[in-house]
Amino acid sequence: MLQIGYVRLRDEGSTQETAALKAMGCHVVRAEEPGLSGGDETAVLDSILDFIGSGDELVVTRLGQLGGSCRAVLEVLRRLELRGATLFVLEQELSTAGNGARALRAALEAVAELEPAGLARRRRPAEADQILALQRAGVGPVEIARRLGVSRMTVWRKLKAAVEA
Structure with missing residues (x-):
């Protein structure tokens, strides 16, 4: 552990x-x-x-x-x-x-x-097409995550799902 x-x-x-x-x-x-x-x-x-x-x-x-x-x-x-x-x-x-x-x-x-609603920090959802477009443009997963304001894991999951589809 x-x-x-x-x-x-x-x-x-x-x-x-x-x-x-x-x-x-x-x-x-x-x-x-x-x-x-x-x-x-x-x-x-x-x-x-x-x-x-x-x-x-x-x-x-x-x-x-x-x-x-x-x-x-x-x-x-x-x-x-x-x-x-x-x-x-x-x-x-x-x-x-x-x-x-x-x-x-x-x-x-x-x-x-x-608690009043809206206090929790929410990430905006990343669209798979945005991620794929950035990848095709030669942008790496870490930079994609930074640009879109999502976690690197989200980027990896969306890329994996696109490959499997």
């Missing part, structure tokens, strides 16, 4: 969070630096979620590291589940491995119902 730490660098406390993740035993710690991702405030997190493997664990110090709303955190949980990975939150000692997963999800869903 690979443990991947994730932290958003926002203040001087972030270095302590990074140190805590390393002390916890995270094999890799990735940091999100606001403003350096070309306007995408979660580029590093998206990259982790695109490539985390089955049985791996994403480790954060606080749930707030995953997003500004419960809907955003639920989306991270959904993506982790799709990949067969789990989440561990250091400060609250919460984990989506085992029995705690359903309780955590239920609590987040209850709070999300109270």
